[in-house]
Amino acid sequence: MEKSEEKRNRRRGRPRGRKGETRRTEEKNEKVEELIRKIKEELVDSIEPICLHDLNAYERKLIHRYFERGGEITTKTYRIGEEDYELRIFPVGNLRRYAQKMADQAVSTRQKVVLPPMSSYERFIIHDYLKSLDTVKTHSVGEGDDRHIEIEPEVFGRGLKRIIRKIKLI
Secondary structure (H helix, E strand, O other): OOHHHHHHHHHOOOOOOHHHHHHHHHHHHHHHHHHHHHHHHHOOOOOOOEEEOOOOHHHHHHHHHHHHOOOOOEEEEEEOOOOOEEEEEEOHHHHHHHHHHHHHHHHHHOOOEEOOOOOHHHHHHHHHHHOOOOOEEEEEEOOHHHOEEEEEEOOOOHHHHHHHHHHHHO
């Protein structure tokens, strides 16, 4: 770096060389790596999302990038205030397994199963996963924070209902 350029950077408050920049990113990476380790431990058997508040944009980006790799965990950033953001980490794989377990329970007992209140994204994951099953139907019930999913067993199955509709048309 030339001397005149170095003087301009000092006046603007920028670090003199790459050493200062490298140290800051290494510190942030250590913080993010520790967060990722804790998140993975907490989400092993949980269906509840983890919410992180005190992260800057760079740290949120690193966490998003890390969890983009697999399909078991999804991250979403929500704006809370004008300049406040919340990063939510959803255990999508665990939610799907939980939905399958509850659907099997509804079919075996032939009774409606009520799931706990969930966010709109969590409900979307469960509805999307269970729509491929012919043995159950799902719908959301409730208002606001009390909105939840009810899983009901299909008496005849969706396939049989389609056949009946076709026969009536002919």
